[in-house]
Amino acid sequence: MQEKYIDETKQGEAFAIAEKPQNSKKLFLESYGCQMNFSDSEIVASILNEQGYNTTLSPDDADLILLNTCSIRDKAEQTVRMRLSQFKNLKKEKPNLTVGVLGCMAERLKTKFLEEEQLVDLVVGPDAYRDLPNLLKETEGGRDAINVILSKDETYADINPVRLGGNGVTAFVTITRGCDNMCTFCVVPFTRGRERSRDPHSIIEECKQLWDNGYKEITLLGQNVDSYLWFGGGPKKDFKKASEMQKLTAVNFAQLMEMVALAVPKMRIRFSTSNPHDMTTDVFHVMAKYDNICKYVHLPVQSGSDRMLERMNRQHTRAEYLELIRQAKAIVPDVSFSQDMIIGFCGETEEDHQLTLSLMREVEYDYGYMFSYSERPGTPAAKKMEDDIPAEVKQRRLAEVIALQGELSRKRMQGYVGRNHEVLIEGTSRKNENQWKGRNSQNAVCVFDKLPGQKLGDFVTVFVEGNTQGTLLGRTVQ
Numbered sequence: 001m002q003e004k005y006i007d008e009t010k011q012g013e014a015f016a017i018a019e020k021p022q023n024s025k026k027l028f029l030e031s032y033g034c035q036m037n038f039s040d041s042e043i044v045a046s047i048l049n050e051q052g053y054n055t056t057l058s059p060d061d062a063d064l065i066l067l068n069t070c071s072i073r074d075k076a077e078q079t080v081r082m083r084l085s086q087f088k089n090l091k092k093e094k095p096n097l098t099v100g101v102l103g104c105m106a107e108r109l110k111t112k113f114l115e116e117e118q119l120v121d122l123v124v125g126p127d128a129y130r131d132l133p134n135l136l137k138e139t140e141g142g143r144d145a146i147n148v149i150l151s152k153d154e155t156y157a158d159i160n161p162v163r164l165g166g167n168g169v170t171a172f173v174t175i176t177r178g179c180d181n182m183c184t185f186c187v188v189p190f191t192r193g194r195e196r197s198r199d200p201h202s203i204i205e206e207c208k209q210l211w212d213n214g215y216k217e218i219t220l221l222g223q224n225v226d227s228y229l230w231f232g233g234g235p236k237k238d239f240k241k242a243s244e245m246q247k248l249t250a251v252n253f254a255q256l257m258e259m260v261a262l263a264v265p266k267m268r269i270r271f272s273t274s275n276p277h278d279m280t281t282d283v284f285h286v287m288a289k290y291d292n293i294c295k296y297v298h299l300p301v302q303s304g305s306d307r308m309l310e311r312m313n314r315q316h317t318r319a320e321y322l323e324l325i326r327q328a329k330a331i332v333p334d335v336s337f338s339q340d341m342i343i344g345f346c347g348e349t350e351e352d353h354q355l356t357l358s359l360m361r362e363v364e365y366d367y368g369y370m371f372s373y374s375e376r377p378g379t380p381a382a383k384k385m386e387d388d389i390p391a392e393v394k395q396r397r398l399a400e401v402i403a404l405q406g407e408l409s410r411k412r413m414q415g416y417v418g419r420n421h422e423v424l425i426e427g428t429s430r431k432n433e434n435q436w437k438g439r440n441s442q443n444a445v446c447v448f449d450k451l452p453g454q455k456l457g458d459f460v461t462v463f464v465e466g467n468t469q470g471t472l473l474g475r476t477v478q
């Protein structure tokens with residue numbers, strides 16, 4: 001079972017696309033961590049595209065190397081440090097090369113980065129990307145440059161992201177930035193700042209543009225999409241079918257998703273991440289109402305024990321979480337769930353651990369992202385609680401949670417066998433170039449033989465004949 005938050009193969013992936021032919025400088029941009037970082041990198045590429053930079057896949061060719069970094073666990077930070085050390089020789093050979101760190105590690109470590117990592121010239125936090133052109137001028141003059149100011153209102157709403165290295169079929173659309181929830185273990189509120197929602201008009205515009213450019217699936221993205229709330233002084237543009245919505249002066253997440261579903265009626269819509277504390281049944285009703293909204297909720301819970309949930313400041317109980325799941329199942333036929341779990345949080349007993357396992361059995365998640373607790377400096381947990389679970393106990397409990405999720409995934413995948421599923425063709429299977437891969441509405445990956453006439457971006461009906469632990473095996477129904 002995968003342990004990373006985003007597709008394992010994408011961690012540290014550099015993206016490149018053909019951009020402005022007149023640009024002469026080269027940017028090597030690598031992203032780590034969550035989907036939000038990958039989405040932010042598209043904004044960064046867009047800003048730098050206007051400054052004469054095209055992206056390259058080779059650090060050796062680059063005039064500027066940027067790593068968009070993650071601080072969520074210690075391991076994520078170590079990965080970035082190791083990657084940076086690989087650029088040392090390059091920097092010696094090319095004294096004019098600029099190396100910069102973006103994202104959460106930049107925000108967390110600030111000037112410390114310039115002190116600790118001699119080869120870093122540039123440190124830019126997630127709300128300061130508009131300042132990149134100025135900061136680069138500083139570095140051209142031979143000085144180090146830093147901007148880690150967090151903003152209360154920056155949403156980059158007007159910046160048209162350059163779509164990096166994707167398949168041309170699926171895209172992320174950021175709707176909120178930051179997080180106000182203050183879960184005690186989490187560094188995000190410190191690295192990404194206060195929560196703010198993006199103007200719905202700019203979201204709709206971006207979705208429509210994506211559809212016009214051939215995209216077939218979007219994921220509405222935020223640390224906590226359910227707390228999306230925009231107060232905005234009324235409509236600015238004509239929405240045609242979403243005309244009802246024009247009357248609204250405040251828009252919540254369920255309403256935003258309905259606006260998107262209406263504005264791009266054939267586009268598949270997903271969203272991530274939901275927070276159980278902020279999620280309401282309105283969202284489930286909208287999911288049920290529109291065929292183009294996928295029947296899948298990533299609903300992190302972190303623990304099945306009330307005692308742990310309280311210490312984590314998740315602001316809901318086990319019973320409330322299970323009630324939310326029950327309502328989703330009742331309102332949205334065939335809905336699927338995935339989880340995030342933190343194993344071995346401060347004070348976790350064997351009983352707490354058993355409660356996590358029993359909650360997983362009760363929900364029957366399709367998939368899970370499971371992590372040992374990693375203490376993050378400056379967080380409420382680091383300040384007030386003791387990271388007291390021995391590493392080997394964390395490891396053993398994590399292995400048990402991963403094994404159970406494996407069992408549940410297999411069972412859920414089996415449940416999809418013997419029926420037809422609508423699958424969006426997203427690419428060629430990694431294992432067999434004669435097969436496509438795509439996902440069904442429930443987010444289960446499906447592979448099937450390619451047939452003449454089929455192409456990337458097609459919606460096809462696939463009859464699922466078998467499964468592995470995490471994949472459906474099928475054939476196209478003509």
Ligand code: SAH
Nearest residue numbers: 185186223273275300340341371372373374
């Ligand atoms: N906004 C999302 C989560 C963002 S962080 C939410 O509402 O849950 C992504 C995941 O990383 C979290 O769900 C959590 O499972 C994990 N995580 C966060 N901080 C962690 C830490 N200190 N140690 C281990 N895992 C952590």
Ligand code: F3S
Nearest residue numbers: 179181182183186188
């Ligand atoms: Fe982190 Fe909790 Fe927000 S996990 S991102 S503080 S909802």
